[in-house]
Amino acid sequence: MKDVTIVICNYNYERFITQAIDSALGQDYPATRVVVIDDGSTDGSRSIIASYGSRIKSVFKENGGQVSAYNTAVEIVETDYAILLDSDDLLYPTAVSEVMRAFNAGDYTKVQFRLDVIGSEGELTGTHVPHSEPPADCGSLLRRGWLYPSPPASGNAYRVSALREIFPVPQSSVNRYGADFYAIYGVALLGPVATISKSLGAxxxxxxxAPSVSFANSESLTKAPKALNMRWATLKQIARSRLNVELPASFHDFSHEKAHFCSGVYNAPLAARWHWMTRESHGYLHSIVANPFWGVKKKVGTLVLSSLCLLPYAPLSDYAVRYIANPLARRRVAAR
Structure with a gap:
């Protein structure tokens, strides 16, 4: 049986860290190790982590951001496989067993799985991420600039040897966060990715x-596009210097273009909506029409919903944007 490490990176999440650690310790896969890296927390996280004693390996470091924490994680992991779990997320008991079953079935660099979306109190919202699945050879599309559908950080398990081809990632004052971007997309350049079509965590x-157009917990809509462009440029440098892979200057990603779409039309006057849709929507429309991961039905549906932004009734336009941007808004409509 091959050993697996669940690495939990934490910063000031004393409210959730216990549940994350317990979910890692509760795996039904006997050869599971648990490492917790605390990135300079100033709340009560460190005392909670220390209370687990020898049941886990604890690493207490100065605050350096998520990139710094991932660099440390990849350096110290001693097993061939790892899951990098965010400290406010959790894994279901069979997660590692099912991930290792997938790894043993092929020569994969990454195995990804769905995550149920939960609220701050742990309540199920009725939706999951991601909503699309990539082909195993998504690296070939990535080389053409297409970012493939992936769950957030906690829904990915990696072959550690592949991670070490990408990490350490350069650290700077403007590159402290988004470390999962480099792991998720970097390892896809090194081999095939397997997808498990069921939820193995939350x-x-x-x-x-109160769902709006903002779904993720990271950057705001205005900051996210700039941050993603910077990360792509960094990944491009890593791919060229370490992997001898030349990535294109720009990338294609619906989530990225969706942020531009929301910023341009949400809560905007009719004239501004028309201006954006007719003058500035090329990248957004291309990410729908040419999307290699979507079927025709999804493409047509998204185009129809997007066109509602051209109608004079602002509440309908804003509803359409929320529906497109945030899966939680869709579930609220369905529950009525």
Whole structure:
């Protein structure tokens, strides 16, 4: 039986860290190790982590951001496989067993699985991420600039040797976060990716009670596109210097273009919506029409919903944007 490490990276999440650690310790796969890296927390996290004693390996470091924590994780992991679990998320008991079953079935660099979306109190929201699945050879599409559908950080298990081809990632004042971007997309350049089409864990969304156009917990809509462009440029440098792979200058990603779409039309006057849709929507429309991971039905549905932004009735336009941007908004409509 091959050993697997669940690495939990934590910063000031004393409210959730116990549940994350317990979910890692509760795996039904006997050869599971648990490492917790605390990135300079100033709340009560460190005392909670220390209370687990020898049941886990604890690493207490100065605050350096998520990239720094991932660099440390990849350096110290002693097993051939690892899951990098965010400290506000959790894994279901069979997660490692099912991941290792997938790894043993092929020469994969990454195995990804769905995550149920939960609210801040752990309540199920009725939706999951991601909603699309990539082909095993998504690396070939990545080389053409297409970012493939992937769950957030906690829904990915990696071959550690592949991670070490990508990490350490350069650290700087502007590159402290988004470390999972480099892991998720970097390892796909090194081999095939397997997808498990069931939920093996939960992704916590802290604004679930009042869903708007913002779904993820990271950057705001205005900051996200700039951050993603910077990460792509960094990954491009890593791919060229370490892997001898030349990535294109720009990338294609619906989530990225969706942020531009929301910023341009949400809560905007009719004239501004028309201006954006007719003058600035090329990248957004291309990410729908040419999307290699979507079927015709999904493409047509998204185009129809997007066109509602051209109607003069603002509440309908804003509803369409929320529906496109945030899976939680869709579930609320369905529950009525």
């Amino acid at each position: 992704y916590r969304v802290h604004n679930a009670s």
